[in-house]
Amino acid sequence: MTTVARDPVAAADPAPAPPTRPAAGPSRHRYRAAAGFAFGAALLFAVAPLVLSDFRLSLLAKYLCVAMVAVGIGLAWGRGGMLTLGQGVFFGLGGYAMAMHLKLADAGPGNMPDFMLLYGQLDELPLWWRPFASPWFALPATVLLPMAVAFVLGSLVFRRRVRGAYFAILSQALAAAMVILLIGQQGTTGGTNGLTDIQGFFGYDLDDPVNQRMVYFIIAGTLLALLALARHLTQCRYGELLVAVRDSEERVRFLGYDPATVKLVAYVVAAGMAGLAGALFVPAVGIISPALIGIVPSIEFVIGVAVGGRATLLGPVLGAVAVVWARTALSERFPGTWTYLQGLLFVVVVAFLPGGLASLIGLARRRDDGEPRPGLLRRLRLRRREGAA
Amino acid sequence: MTLIRGRRILAGAMTLVAAAALAACGSKTTDGNTAAGVAADVSGDTVKVGLLNSLSGTMAISEVTVRDSIMLAIEEINAAGGVLDKKIEPVGEDGASDWPTFAEKAEKLIREDRVAAVFGCWTSASRKAVKPVFEKNKALLFYPVQYEGLEQSPYIFYTGATTNQQIVPGLDYLKAQGATSLYLVGSDYVFPRTANKIIKAYAEANGMKVLGEDYAPLGSTEFGTITNKVKSSGADAVFNTLNGDSNVAFFKEYKSAGLTAASMPVVSVSIAEEEVKSIGTQYLEGQLTAWNYYQTTPGAANEKFVAAYKAKYGADKPTSDPMEAAYVSVYLWKAMVEKAGTFDVEKVREASDGITFEAPEGLVTVDGATQHIAKTARVGKVGADGLITEVWNSGQPITPDPYLKSYPWAGGLS
Numbered sequence: 001m002t003t004v005a006r007d008p009v010a011a012a013d014p015a016p017a018p019p020t021r022p023a024a025g026p027s028r029h030r031y032r033a034a035a036g037f038a039f040g041a042a043l044l045f046a047v048a049p050l051v052l053s054d055f056r057l058s059l060l061a062k063y064l065c066v067a068m069v070a071v072g073i074g075l076a077w078g079r080g081g082m083l084t085l086g087q088g089v090f091f092g093l094g095g096y097a098m099a100m101h102l103k104l105a106d107a108g109p110g111n112m113p114d115f116m117l118l119y120g121q122l123d124e125l126p127l128w129w130r131p132f133a134s135p136w137f138a139l140p141a142t143v144l145l146p147m148a149v150a151f152v153l154g155s156l157v158f159r160r161r162v163r164g165a166y167f168a169i170l171s172q173a174l175a176a177a178m179v180i181l182l183i184g185q186q187g188t189t190g191g192t193n194g195l196t197d198i199q200g201f202f203g204y205d206l207d208d209p210v211n212q213r214m215v216y217f218i219i220a221g222t223l224l225a226l227l228a229l230a231r232h233l234t235q236c237r238y239g240e241l242l243v244a245v246r247d248s249e250e251r252v253r254f255l256g257y258d259p260a261t262v263k264l265v266a267y268v269v270a271a272g273m274a275g276l277a278g279a280l281f282v283p284a285v286g287i288i289s290p291a292l293i294g295i296v297p298s299i300e301f302v303i304g305v306a307v308g309g310r311a312t313l314l315g316p317v318l319g320a321v322a323v324v325w326a327r328t329a330l331s332e333r334f335p336g337t338w339t340y341l342q343g344l345l346f347v348v349v350v351a352f353l354p355g356g357l358a359s360l361i362g363l364a365r366r367r368d369d370g371e372p373r374p375g376l377l378r379r380l381r382l383r384r385r386e387g388a389a
Numbered sequence: 390m391t392l393i394r395g396r397r398i399l400a401g402a403m404t405l406v407a408a409a410a411l412a413a414c415g416s417k418t419t420d421g422n423t424a425a426g427v428a429a430d431v432s433g434d435t436v437k438v439g440l441l442n443s444l445s446g447t448m449a450i451s452e453v454t455v456r457d458s459i460m461l462a463i464e465e466i467n468a469a470g471g472v473l474d475k476k477i478e479p480v481g482e483d484g485a486s487d488w489p490t491f492a493e494k495a496e497k498l499i500r501e502d503r504v505a506a507v508f509g510c511w512t513s514a515s516r517k518a519v520k521p522v523f524e525k526n527k528a529l530l531f532y533p534v535q536y537e538g539l540e541q542s543p544y545i546f547y548t549g550a551t552t553n554q555q556i557v558p559g560l561d562y563l564k565a566q567g568a569t570s571l572y573l574v575g576s577d578y579v580f581p582r583t584a585n586k587i588i589k590a591y592a593e594a595n596g597m598k599v600l601g602e603d604y605a606p607l608g609s610t611e612f613g614t615i616t617n618k619v620k621s622s623g624a625d626a627v628f629n630t631l632n633g634d635s636n637v638a639f640f641k642e643y644k645s646a647g648l649t650a651a652s653m654p655v656v657s658v659s660i661a662e663e664e665v666k667s668i669g670t671q672y673l674e675g676q677l678t679a680w681n682y683y684q685t686t687p688g689a690a691n692e693k694f695v696a697a698y699k700a701k702y703g704a705d706k707p708t709s710d711p712m713e714a715a716y717v718s719v720y721l722w723k724a725m726v727e728k729a730g731t732f733d734v735e736k737v738r739e740a741s742d743g744i745t746f747e748a749p750e751g752l753v754t755v756d757g758a759t760q761h762i763a764k765t766a767r768v769g770k771v772g773a774d775g776l777i778t779e780v781w782n783s784g785q786p787i788t789p790d791p792y793l794k795s796y797p798w799a800g801g802l803s
Contacts, residue, residue, distance in 0.1 A: 055500040059493065118539050119583060180606065183577055192514045192578040192607075194488065197521040203417050207525045210415030287518050289488050331490075332497065335483040339445045 033231065036314075037224065044220040054209045059328060061216040061284040063321045064223050068277035070305045070320035071226050072270030077302070078310035079234055080266040081246030083164070086171025087274045087301045089178050090146035092293030094275030096182075097145055098282045099195035100129060101138030106199045109133070114197070115190045126188050135202065139279075146275030147268050154267045158260035163249075172295050179294040194289025201283040215283045222280060223317070226273055231313055233269065242266055274301075307349050309356025318357055426527030430503035431732050435478040436471075438463070438722075439498035441509035441519070446486025447608060447633060451711070452511050454663055455533060456481070457702055458712040459508050462719035465697070472723045473732070480504060488518035495519040499528040505732045506531060506722050508715060513537060513579045520545065529734055531722060533715035535658065535680070537583035538791040539802070543738065547761045548718040548753075549711060550681050551791040552587050558766035559628075559656050559679030560591050562781050568625035570598040574615060574639065575630035577604040584630050584658070587793070587802060594798030600624045605631065610638035616646045619653070629657040636660060640672040650675030656768075661709035665775050673771040680710040681764045682750035683777045691749035707776070708749075717748045721755060721762070754786060761789030 048060055069087050076082045103113040104125075112125055131137040153174070157167060182189045190196070204211040233239055245252050245259045252259050282288050291297070300323070308319015326345060330338035353359055430437065440459055442452035463477045471477060480502045482494035491510060498504045499522070506529040510516045513536055523530045523544040530545045538552040563571070571592060575581025585602055592599050600622040603615045616639070619627055631639055636657070643655070656677045662684050665673055684695060684707050694716065698708050721744060726732055729740035742757020754763040763786040769777035793799035 053501070055496055058496075062493075119579065119586075183606070184604075186579060186582050191582065192488075192512075193517040194514070196488075196517045199521075200417075205416045208415035214415065285489055285492065286521055287489050287492055289514065289518070291488050291514075328493070331483045331485065331494075335481045336444055338483065339485075 037228070040227075041224060044224070045217065048220075049213065049216070054212065057216055058212050058284060061212075061219045062281065063324045064216075064219045065277045065281040065284060066301065066304060066324050067317040067320045068219075068223050068226055068280070069274045069301050070308065070316035071223070071230050072273030072277075073301060073305045074310055074313070074316035075230050075233060075242075075273075076266045076270035077305065078312070078316065079239065079242045079246065080263055082263060082267060083168040083302070084171055084267070084270060085168040085302060086173075086175040086298050087270070088175045088293035088295070088298035089171075090150060090271040090274035091278035091281070091297075091301075092178060092182075092288070092290075093146040093149060093278065094142040095278030095282050095288035095292065096189075096195065097132065097138055097142045097275075098279035099198060099288045100132040101135060102198045102201065102282060103195055104129070104133045105135075105202070113195075115193065115195070116187065119186050119191065122187060129188065142279035143272045143275050146271040146278075150268045150271030151264065154264040155260075158263045158267075161260075172298065175293065175295050175298045179290040182290045190289070192290060194287055194291070195282075196287045196289070198282060198286050206283060206286060212284075215280070219280045219284060222276065226276070227313065227317065229269075233266075234313065238262070238265065303346065305356075307346065307356055309358030312356075312358040315356050315358030322357060426734070427499050427503060429505035429528075429732050429734070431475065431505065434475060436473075436475040436732060437478045437480050437502050437504040438719075439495075439502065439504040439507035439509070440479050440481045441484055441491065441494055441498065441507050442481075443486040443511065443515075444481075444483040448484075448486040448511055450667075451633075451663065452484070452509070454706075454709065454712050455509065455511065455715045458698065458708070458716040459719055461698060461701055462716045464701075466719065466723055472726050473730070484510070484515060488512075488514045491515040492518045492522050495522045495530070496526070499523070499526045505529075505726075505734075506737075508533070508718055508722075510534070511711070516540075516545070517579075527734055529722075529737065531715075531718035533718050534711045535714075537580045538587075538793065539583065541759055541761075541791055543760070544734070545760065546718065546721070546741070546755070547759075547789075547791070548714045548721065550764060550766070551761055551789050552584065553790045553793055553796070554681060554764055554766050554787045555658055555679050556584055556587060557591065557793075557796070558783055558787070559658065559677075559768060560588065560595075560597075562677075562679075562768045563626050563628075563656060564595055564597065566626075568597065570600050570622075570624045570626075572600050572619045572622050572624040572627045573602040573630070574619065574627060575602075575604050576607050576609075576632045576635055578607055578632075580632070581630035585628075587799065588628055590798050590802055591796075605635055605639075607632065607635070609635050612639045612642040615639070616642040616648070619643075620646050620648055624653065627653060627655040629655050630659060631657075632659045636664060637668045637672075640668055640676075644672050650677075661711065662707035662775070662777060663709050663712075665771055665777065666707060670771065670773060670775045674773055676771050677780075678769050678771065678777055680767055680769065680777075682710045682713040682748075683767065683769050683779060684708045685769075685776050685778050686750055686767070688749065688751060690747050690751075694749040710750075713749050717746060717750075717753060717762075720746050720748075721753075725755070752786060756789050759789050759791055761791060763788050 049057060052060060069091055073084055073087060076084045107113050116122060157170060162170065183191050198206065200206060201215060206212065241257060241262050245262045249259045304320030304323040305316040307323055309315025327342060330341050334341060440456055442456045443449050444453060460479065463479050466472060467476045480498060482498060484491040484494055495507060498507055508531045510519060510532050511534050516532055519530060520542050524542060528544060531548055532545055533548050535550040535555050573585045573588060575585060581604065589599050601618055603618065605615065654677055656679055658679050660678055661680060695708050699706060724744045724746060725737045725741045728744065729736040741755045741760065744755040746753055751765050756763055765786050766783040767779050768781040770780050771777050793802060
């Protein structure tokens with residue numbers, strides 16, 4: 001994305017952008033970050049389980065998995081300027097790795113998963129399934145496999161200086177290819193059905209609401225940890241370099257850095273986050289299927305980040321949760337017309353809040369600074385003009 | 390500094406997770422099924438039922454018609470006094486042609502709305518996605534679409550045809566007509582692939598040759614190559630398991646390749662009256678379909694159903710097999726509940742065996758052991774008016790056999 005410097009979304013970064021932040025008041029920021037994490041933890045670990053029913057809590061677990069993908073996209077796209085329109089691939093790799101292990105664990109040692117007996121013409125487990133029987137292979141694989149794929153792809157693409165729309169199209173093509181591959185190999189991948197009917201999670205019965213709650217806690221904790229990681233990455237020297245590459249790759253190269261490596265790190269980390277999200281999605285929802293990882297879901301991941309505000313730390317998380325939550329809420333209230341309402345929502349956010357939901361915080365903060373208070377519409381227009389400038 | 394603090398936060402988070410996980414150890418998989426199930430809420434004057442169909446996405450065009458006929462059945466039953474003196478209150482949810490969404494909405498209907506039964510789902514993938522949800526919560530699903538068999542969930546009633554009530558009779562018909570070779574064309578998903586496995590086993594046992602087998606991705610409109618392969622194979626007939634839009638492109642290409650119903654008939658198992666309308670009669674006239682019901686099926690029950698449907702939704706709306714099966718499923722549930730005298734799921738299941746209903750397609754009987762329905766197979770021919778007229782039927786309802794246990798040639802399939 002060569003025009004990123006003028007990109008309204010990036011320029012409208014509401015919270016003072018961490019890497020270019022003036023030195024004033026770092027302690028205040030640190031205090032605020034710690035308080036933010038404590039608040040988030042309290043919300044996720046204490047308030048949500050008390051307020052929400054088992055069903056709603058399991059939905060929240062699903063939303064938080066989407067939010068994990070969003071954290072990665074926020075890093076790669078918001079900070080690094082790489083429009084990652086194919087995160088479904090990494091989500092799927094993580095999800096399938098986890099689901100394959102859980103299916104094998106359900107079937108018991110030496111047995112084949114139920115769908116393979118139904119649809120496959122195989123007499124024994126295919127070779128590439130076998131390592132997944134061991135949790136010591138499957139668990140690391142959920143993160144390392146997507147990272148490895150991202151590494152190979154990223155090395156090829158970034159070294160050749162493929163950027164912008166070409167990179168996005170390539171990502172989409174990869175997502176489409178993976179879906180076709182999975183559907184075609186019905187006997188060993190479950191085809192369109194995907195891997196369903198997952199009963200246990202490392203020995204714990206997933207039908208039990210208590211265990212579902214445990215899965216939720218694991219997911220919430222992982223999300224917080226990923227946020228801490230993303231915050232660290234954006235605040236250290238590497239984070240500054242990443243933003244610099246986003247804004248002017250040539251200059252960074254001229255200064256003696258290798259932009260390809262800088263981008264590769266963010267891309268690989270984002271892939272790992274998506275893989276982990278996919279892996280945790282499986283016990284939370286009990287299914288992984290090609291429908292979750294193709295072109296459309298890959299775009300939906302990015303929409304959530306755009307709605308939330310891609311260049312901030314919390315924006316992607318809030319945006320992702322808001323979008324999937326709105327999807328559930330709207331489709332429950334208006335089963336016939338919710339798609340229109342959802343579209344309208346996207347249009348409104350993109351038109352009036354180009355910086356995403358997170359820029360609302362910026363609007364509020366400016367008011368606190370004692371500036372004259374223009375009306376809401378005028379304020380929004382102001383922001384837009386600033387963004388366009 | 391930031392690094393140290395980051396680690397501290399991380400450590401804190403990890404401790405929380407560990408503490409929560411330890412405190413929250415539930416039952417193990419080895420404990421057997423411990424789920425309690427969710428009882429339906431029948432305390433009021435009404436009883437809620439769930440309608441789970443895709444109202445958006447690629448499947449909407451088909452599934453909306455199913456919802457319409459379920460609504461028709463509910464209205465009729467309510468007008469006649471309801472079930473066990475309670476009016477039925479439908480709760481609609483959109484599956485959005487997305488399998489995990491189906492699972493989410495099924496769970497919502499069962500746990501939040503506490504419905505007594507759910508009617509819906511179309512694709513096999515959506516059924517496979519919701520199956521564990523219904524089994525976990527011990528709730529009932531009525532599934533109204535013909536499918537690939539090889540399944541028998543204790544919490545699903547299958548009111549559409551299984552393979553021995555649709556595909557096998559269709560093959561019997563072709564064999565009786567003297568066909569000795571087949572070409573298989575299907576969409577690339579579970580139903581066509583499984584159906585073709587069965588067709589190949591049947592062909593082998595009955596001295597028929599399968600000259601080719603091709604799959605197109607769902608929604609594909611590129612059929613030039615496949616049609617050429619079909620044409621050059623010189624097969625006696627084509628067995629078509631394509632779904633949705635692909636049929637439009639396939640039949641156009643088929644006609645422009647110079648193939649006709651007379652030279653090489655196509656038997657379709659996913660084209661009903663609604664689809665004939667959208668594909669265009671000129672491409673389909675004379676081609677064959679295999680179902681259990683057509684709008685033209687004779688009988689007073691069907692005349693009443695067709696008239697009621699057209700009165701409610703418009704004179705130009707055709708009725709089709711899945712719509713009829715969905716309509717029937719509501720009446721079958723009502724009969725089961727009334728026989729059981731309660732909405733309790735286990736009692737309803739126990740009461741299901743032998744329930745009969747004078748359906749638009751003729752008499753149907755619930756087979757309690759498989760929770761499928763005994764139904765009559767019908768092969769039909771598409772007419773110039775877009776309606777399908779029956780050319781053959783099985784004479785009597787066929788007992789459902791989802792695992793094809795009574796067919797020796799199907800021994801290696803499941």
